[in-house]
Amino acid sequence: MSNIPVELKYTRTHEWLRKEADGSVTVGISDHAQDALGDLVFVETPEAGRSVKAGEACAVVESVKAASDIYSPIDGEIIAANDALGSQPELLNTDPYGEGWIMKIRPAAEPETSALLDANAYAATLEE
Amino acid sequence: MPFIPHTEDDVREMLAAIGVAEIEQLFDEIPPGLKVSALAGVPAALGEMEIQRLMRERAALDAGHLNFIGAGAYEHHIPAAVWEITTRGEFYSAYTPYQAEASQGTLQLIYEYQSMMAALTGMDVSNASLYDGASAMAEAALMAVRANRASKSGRILVPATVNPAYRRVASSIAGGQGLAFELVPYCADTGTTLPEALRRWDDEDVTALVIQQPNFFGGYEDVAALTDWARAKGALVIAVVNPVSLALLTPPGEWGEGGADIACGEGQPLGVPLSSGGPYFGFLACRSPLVRQMPGRIVGRTVDLDGRAGFALTLQAREQHIRRSKATSNICTNQGLMVTAATIYMSLLGAEGLARVAAACVRNSAELVGQLASIEGVRRAFSGPFFHESVLQLDRPVGPLLEALAKRGILGGYDLSHDFPELGNALLVCATETRTATDIETYFQALNDVLRQARVALRPASLA
Numbered sequence: 001m002s003n004i005p006v007e008l009k010y011t012r013t014h015e016w017l018r019k020e021a022d023g024s025v026t027v028g029i030s031d032h033a034q035d036a037l038g039d040l041v042f043v044e045t046p047e048a049g050r051s052v053k054a055g056e057a058c059a060v061v062e063s064v065k066a067a068s069d070i071y072s073p074i075d076g077e078i079i080a081a082n083d084a085l086g087s088q089p090e091l092l093n094t095d096p097y098g099e100g101w102i103m104k105i106r107p108a109a110e111p112e113t114s115a116l117l118d119a120n121a122y123a124a125t126l127e128e
Numbered sequence: 129m130p131f132i133p134h135t136e137d138d139v140r141e142m143l144a145a146i147g148v149a150e151i152e153q154l155f156d157e158i159p160p161g162l163k164v165s166a167l168a169g170v171p172a173a174l175g176e177m178e179i180q181r182l183m184r185e186r187a188a189l190d191a192g193h194l195n196f197i198g199a200g201a202y203e204h205h206i207p208a209a210v211w212e213i214t215t216r217g218e219f220y221s222a223y224t225p226y227q228a229e230a231s232q233g234t235l236q237l238i239y240e241y242q243s244m245m246a247a248l249t250g251m252d253v254s255n256a257s258l259y260d261g262a263s264a265m266a267e268a269a270l271m272a273v274r275a276n277r278a279s280k281s282g283r284i285l286v287p288a289t290v291n292p293a294y295r296r297v298a299s300s301i302a303g304g305q306g307l308a309f310e311l312v313p314y315c316a317d318t319g320t321t322l323p324e325a326l327r328r329w330d331d332e333d334v335t336a337l338v339i340q341q342p343n344f345f346g347g348y349e350d351v352a353a354l355t356d357w358a359r360a361k362g363a364l365v366i367a368v369v370n371p372v373s374l375a376l377l378t379p380p381g382e383w384g385e386g387g388a389d390i391a392c393g394e395g396q397p398l399g400v401p402l403s404s405g406g407p408y409f410g411f412l413a414c415r416s417p418l419v420r421q422m423p424g425r426i427v428g429r430t431v432d433l434d435g436r437a438g439f440a441l442t443l444q445a446r447e448q449h450i451r452r453s454k455a456t457s458n459i460c461t462n463q464g465l466m467v468t469a470a471t472i473y474m475s476l477l478g479a480e481g482l483a484r485v486a487a488a489c490v491r492n493s494a495e496l497v498g499q500l501a502s503i504e505g506v507r508r509a510f511s512g513p514f515f516h517e518s519v520l521q522l523d524r525p526v527g528p529l530l531e532a533l534a535k536r537g538i539l540g541g542y543d544l545s546h547d548f549p550e551l552g553n554a555l556l557v558c559a560t561e562t563r564t565a566t567d568i569e570t571y572f573q574a575l576n577d578v579l580r581q582a583r584v585a586l587r588p589a590s591l592a
Contacts, residue, residue: 042420042445047277062420067445069454 002032002126005097009113010122011073016097017116020104024079028101029061029070029092032126037063040089045081046103052078054115059102061092073116075108190404192537194567196496198517198558199344199542200261200291201408202397204372204485205562206469207476210399214469224256224425224461228441235439238427238461241471248374249367249391250381251413255424257463261394262297264410265290265338265368267423267457268392269302269309271414272336272364274421274456275389279362281333287312287321289343290368292547307335319345319510319519323353334361339388340368341377345556346493346514348377355384367391371398371411372489373515375482381415390414399473400466409463409470420446423457488561489516492568496559499572505579509554517558519544519551524582526555532578538571 004010009017014033018026034040042062052058057069058078081103085091092100117125134142139151148154155163174182195203213219218233225231238256245254258264269284284302286295286309299309310329315322320343337358341349351367358365367380367388380388396408414422420443428442448455461467477485493516501508505523522529526543533540541557548554559568 044420062445065445067451067454 002030002035003097004030004032004119004123006119008097009073009116009118011071011116012125013071015070015073017073023106025074025076025105025107026101027070027073027103027105028096030122031096033068034093034096034100037061037066037068039064040092043082043085043089043092043102045083045085046078048078048080050078052076052105061089061102070102072105074105074113076105077108078103079106080104187404190402193534193539194537194563194570195402195539196541196557196559196563196571197539198346198560199556200293200394201402201405202370202372202516202558202560203402203562204397204399204560206399206401206473209476210469210472213472214465219468220465222462222465224441224464229439232439234464235427235441237468237471238425238464239429239439240475241467242427244471244474245371245411245413248371248379249369249411249413250379250387251391252381252416253419253422253426254411254413255422255426255459256461257395257467258392258410258412258424258459259463260406260408260410261368261392261396262291262294262410263301264392264394264412265294265366266298266301267410267412267459268366268368268390269298269307269336269338270305271390271412271418271421271423271456272366273305273307275418276335276362276364279333279335281335282307283329283332283334284309284366285312285326285329285334285337285363286310287314287325287338287340287343287349288548289314289319289321289345289347289349290338290340291344294340294368314343314345317510318512319343319347320349320512321354323350323357326354326357330361334358334363336364336366336389338366338368339383341380342370342373342515345510345519346517346558347510347512348515351378351380351388352384355386355388359384359386364389367393369393370515371395372482372486375479375486376490377515387415389418395463395466395470398470400469407463407466409466419443421456422446423455424459425461485561486515489559492559492561492563493517493557495565496557496563496568496571499568500557500575503572503576503579505583506575509551516560517556520555520557521551522553522555522579524553524579526553529575529578529582530555532581533571533574536574536578538574540571540575 014030016028016030040061040063044060046058052072054072054074056072058072059070061068082101242254258267273282284307288311312321312325339349339351339354341351343349355365365388369380369391380391392412395411400408426443427439430438430440432438444450446456448458497518500506500520507521509519509521526545530540541555544551544554544556
């Protein structure tokens with residue numbers, strides 16, 4: 001059973017979100033996603049300053065067997081990307097909820113969050 | 129029986145299973161305006177006997193001429209061993225095979241090809257080939273736009289001294305994808321791109337600068353100055369190069385302070401015959417940080433479970449069978465056979481042999497241009513050194529002169545009047561290592577005669 005921290009929100013496309021004290025949102029991929037992808041060899045992170053819509057592809061993670069888009073879970077603006085992934089993509093495998101974060105987003109005024117899942121609901125999607 | 133995997137019964141059964149009456153219905157989502165009902169100008173099918181005869185007749189039209197045309201495709205001597213080996217059953221395929229890793233010999237050959245192209249261009253990595261030099265330049269431009277994320281304009285500066293066919297193909301392939309190709313004018317005296325010509329873009333966002341070396345006129349661009357200008361403003365540099373010339377010239381990877389980022393070009397000079405215009409192959413090489421933006425196959429060297437050396441397709445996540453519509457390109461390895469020939473050609477010649485071929489080209493074209501420019505009514509269009517071709521200006525229209533030369537069995541060069549009308553009656557002439565002193569003397573005499581006759585024919589009757 002994969003690790004699904006209860007304090008995070010999730011998407012059906014396996015991104016996780018964490019609301020930070022400063023109002024920004026940190027985004028990564030779930031433990032389940034990194035396990036399914038296998039050894040990650042490359043991450044293409046988005047540029048800071050780019051505005052994104054919920055559901056918009058804004059990063060790519062590439063493993064030895066697949067390349068997958070990472071979708072923004074909310075409307076907002078990218079304010080930071082995890083540059084460490086450029087030389088250490090394996091952080092996504094070893095610490096998906098910590099050092100392996102992908103990007104930080106400043107949410108738009110009224111972020112649409114109703115489509116986001118809590119840990120239980122996300123765990124349920126993995127059962128399906 | 130032809131190789132058609134589905135019988136009519138199979139097709140009917142499959143359509144019934146999905147509840148569709150006719151195959152055409154599967155394409156209903158394509159708007160009618162985009163469909164072509166019939167192809168105009170395509171004649172009725174011919175049988176094998178008729179088509180063989182037709183092709184023999186057409187091939188004969190191309191044979192038996194003394195060729196002085198370059199302009200992107202070059203007649204070089206191809207050692208007999210090249211195609212003897214290339215057409216062996218083990219190699220005789222245009223593609224990387226399915227289950228590529230089961231064909232270690234093919235993968236090793238591609239790996240050797242990539243290694244040689246990387247060494248020749250001074251780049252870190254090469255792909256397994258593209259269609260031709262023109263499509264390689266288009267792919268390089270698309271690659272540059274993907275890679276240069278700091279640049280937002282999609283503006284690619286292309287000197288007018290870049291092969292005009294490449295410029296047209298690049299616009300066709302990449303123009304619809306948001307790229308803007310802007311033309312950099314050349315110096316009328318030297319036929320090269322002066323660094324000053326770039327100044328008008330000093331304060332503009334530029335995604336990449338293309339530099340062809342030697343350029344379409346055969347002359348040498350100041351690649352160091354052009355490269356440094358581009359790098360200083362954050363633009364990528366795309367080198368379009370002749371692989372044979374690289375045996376003598378500075379490789380793109382060493383241009384200027386930082387070198388070019390991408391090198392591409394036409395691979396035909398490396399062991400592929402002119403054969404009426406194709407098939408040829410394009411090469412594409414780049415620096416390591418750009419490799420994920422490079423289209424096409426890449427073969428890597430690795431070790432198996434027992435520690436033995438082996439070869440495998442690598443970085444496949446960029447490719448269409450994995451990334452589907454988000455792949456870097458639809459390119460695979462369909463020019464594999466040409467690449468096989470090129471690899472064998474380069475292996476047979478070696479670095480020294482290739483340098484001797486290049487040196488002979490320089491020598492012979494200098495002799496050709498020197499002789500032709502001594503004829504009354506003929507002069508060089510540009511000053512400065514050149515590789516294996518150069519531009520002549522004549523005192524009358526080039527077309528009729530080329531026709532008169534063709535009647536004497538001489539293909540006299542490439543008429544520039546369509547692509548470069550500003551040059552007047554301009555002719556691009558080429559001599560590779562295959563043109564002997566006698567060949568050049570034959571052309572010299574023929575052009576002399578043809579020009580004299582043209583002068584006589586035009587002289588008013590009263591003076592005759």
